[in-house]
Amino acid sequence: MPILAYFRAFFTSKWVIATTAVFAIAYYFMINYVISLNAPAGFVIITTPPILIYLLALSAAVLISISIESIRLSLSRIRNESTGALSVLTMLAGGVIAGCNCEVPVLSSILYLLALNGTAVSSIIAIVGDYQNYIFVLLIVLNVALSYYSLSRLFGSCSIQKGRIVRKKR
Amino acid sequence: MSPKKERSESAIVATKRLERAVRMLRLVSFAALLIGIAAIILAAGPIVASAVSPHPQFGHSLAQINQPLTTAQLEVINNASDSYFEKAGEMYLNHSINSMSGYVAAGVPYFPLTKLSKLPSTSSLVHTRPITVNGKPAVIYLGAISCIYCGENRWAMALALGRFGNFSSLYNGYSSFGDGDLPTLYWQQNNYTIPSGVKFGNNYTSKYVSFLSIEYLSPITAGFQLPSSGLTFFQQQAQASANPDYINATNFLIGINSYSGSQSSNNTFSGTPYTIWGKYIYGGATASAFSNGTTTIMNMTHQDVLNQLGKPDNVFAWEEYIGADFYIAGVCSTINNTAPICSLPAIQGIEAVGGF
Numbered sequence: 001m002p003i004l005a006y007f008r009a010f011f012t013s014k015w016v017i018a019t020t021a022v023f024a025i026a027y028y029f030m031i032n033y034v035i036s037l038n039a040p041a042g043f044v045i046i047t048t049p050p051i052l053i054y055l056l057a058l059s060a061a062v063l064i065s066i067s068i069e070s071i072r073l074s075l076s077r078i079r080n081e082s083t084g085a086l087s088v089l090t091m092l093a094g095g096v097i098a099g100c101n102c103e104v105p106v107l108s109s110i111l112y113l114l115a116l117n118g119t120a121v122s123s124i125i126a127i128v129g130d131y132q133n134y135i136f137v138l139l140i141v142l143n144v145a146l147s148y149y150s151l152s153r154l155f156g157s158c159s160i161q162k163g164r165i166v167r168k169k170r
Numbered sequence: 171m172s173p174k175k176e177r178s179e180s181a182i183v184a185t186k187r188l189e190r191a192v193r194m195l196r197l198v199s200f201a202a203l204l205i206g207i208a209a210i211i212l213a214a215g216p217i218v219a220s221a222v223s224p225h226p227q228f229g230h231s232l233a234q235i236n237q238p239l240t241t242a243q244l245e246v247i248n249n250a251s252d253s254y255f256e257k258a259g260e261m262y263l264n265h266s267i268n269s270m271s272g273y274v275a276a277g278v279p280y281f282p283l284t285k286l287s288k289l290p291s292t293s294s295l296v297h298t299r300p301i302t303v304n305g306k307p308a309v310i311y312l313g314a315i316s317c318i319y320c321g322e323n324r325w326a327m328a329l330a331l332g333r334f335g336n337f338s339s340l341y342n343g344y345s346s347f348g349d350g351d352l353p354t355l356y357w358q359q360n361n362y363t364i365p366s367g368v369k370f371g372n373n374y375t376s377k378y379v380s381f382l383s384i385e386y387l388s389p390i391t392a393g394f395q396l397p398s399s400g401l402t403f404f405q406q407q408a409q410a411s412a413n414p415d416y417i418n419a420t421n422f423l424i425g426i427n428s429y430s431g432s433q434s435s436n437n438t439f440s441g442t443p444y445t446i447w448g449k450y451i452y453g454g455a456t457a458s459a460f461s462n463g464t465t466t467i468m469n470m471t472h473q474d475v476l477n478q479l480g481k482p483d484n485v486f487a488w489e490e491y492i493g494a495d496f497y498i499a500g501v502c503s504t505i506n507n508t509a510p511i512c513s514l515p516a517i518q519g520i521e522a523v524g525g526f
Contacts (some may be wrong), residue, residue, distance in 0.1 A: 045271075045318060045349070045350065047348060047349065047393055047394065058431070060184075077404070088200045100350065101317075101349065101394055101441070102313075102314060102316075102317030102318060102319045102320060102394050102396075102441050102442045102443070103319050103440065103441040103442070103454050103455065104440055104441045105282075105440050105441075105453075105454070107441070108439070108440035108441065112435050112437055113435075115430060115431050115432070115434045116430065116434060117427060117429055117430040117437055118401065118424075118426075118427020118428065118429070118437035118438070118439040119400050119401045119402055119424060119427060119428065119433065120400070121400070121427075121437065121439060121440075122396065122400030122401045122427070122439055123398055123399060123400035123402075124400075125396060125400070125441055126395070126396035126397055126398045126399075126400055127398055128194065129393070129394050129395060129396060130395065130398065158453050
């Protein structure tokens with residue numbers, strides 16, 4: 001089944017659309033909050049194009065909606081909760097990356113927790129600064145790929161009936 | 171239907187209901203968990219979504235870039251009245267300003283301040299004392315012309331240094347287009363089109379401190395940039411320059427950021443500006459003054475900024491002076507309060523509350 005067909009089929013359910021919308025808004029605010037952590041003095045500088053932030057929030061929301069729907073249908077709970085958690089992780093990573101600027105207290109704190117020294121951290125800060133938008137695109141692509149994978153599994157055992165996703169009868 | 175069959179069917183219905191209830195419970199608990207996390211995060215702090223938008227007139231035209239400050243403009247920096255530093259410090263100490271500079275009221279720093287002597291010694295690290303140049307403790311600045319916080323903080327730095335000595339020249343500059351594009355000072359004329367480079371040095375003299383400035387150069391039309399080899403790049407460039415003071419300074423910066431493994435949390439580099447004022451490491455900007463309540467610094471010219479610093483009457487100007495006070499406190503603590511500015515009650519107050 002082509003990728004768009006999966007997504008089109010998935011979004012025929014109003015419940016799914018509502019869930020995705022709620023999570024997209026919540027994720028957008030959460031990304032902004034994580035970004036604001038990089039500006040302890042309150043003046044927030046976002047150097048990532050807003051469209052990438054919107055797309056990340058949306059793609060993460062789609063991923064978690066698929067996860068929720070899969071859990072509702074009692075498909076493999078562990079696997080689906082893992083993809084749901086991944087959507088939260090990509091969203092948090094996006095927030096950290098989008099807030100990267102000349103001062104990066106959040107990212108550097110995380111890197112020092114990983115036992116790196118200051119020289120390595122200064123290199124990583126430079127690389128993140130250079131490739132910030134590419135990293136963002138990568139996170140979005142990761143969400144879309146995981147969504148496609150999850151949907152293909154979902155529609156392997158489910159179908160759409162009267163606008164609702166239901167399990168196929170065996 | 172026999173009673174037995176009836177009982178069996180009602181048991182199946184009950185089991186199905188139970189399964190549905192369990193599924194619903196799982197779903198609700200998972201959603202509640204996520205929403206709860208979101209609610210906690212949202213309730214814990216402000217949501218700020220405004221990006222910095224560059225001013226179409228001043229920055230992008232790069233007006234006056236690399237032009238030296240006039241004598242009158244230099245006077246604002248070199249001869250700022252002690253009373254401004256005192257009043258700003260008092261405002262900070264009595265919380266009469268909603269300050270975004272220095273420390274918050276509870277004593278939590280907006281910028282990480284570390285005393286060199288508190289760093290643990292290791293076999294490879296002996297730099298837990300301040301370095302000196304010509305017998306004077308060094309003020310070391312590591313920044314980038316592209317960096318917005320460096321751009322904003324050079325005003326506070328210049329004001330602070332002006333209390334211990336003199337700049338014979340300073341230059342109009344900007345942070346990069348992709349990082350605020352705000353008007354700032356350059357310590358020297360900088361090549362703002364070079365793909366990657368470093369400018370060492372400045373035109374500052376003082377009998378109390380030696381000022382070593384290390385500025386990373388990159389295209390002003392791009393965004394914030396640092397060299398991908400990090401701090402090592404500055405060390406290599408200093409060695410290439412054969413200037414012993416800068417070789418010593420860059421070795422020092424790498425030395426105090428060489429903790430690894432379980433000691434990694436002792437590293438203090440977390441971006442730029444990164445400065446050492448005598449015995450103290452400032453892991454970020456002391457002032458974060460980007461607005462005077464009416465307009466942002468991005469919408470000001472260099473002269474606008476200097477007018478406000480020359481006659482402070484708004485939050486932007488006072489916060490620059492508060493930021494300067496914190497730098498002054500670090501130097502005063504290092505030189506045993508021997509400079510006249512150190513006798514100001516506000517500076518002594520900041521030394522006391524700031525843990526200097």
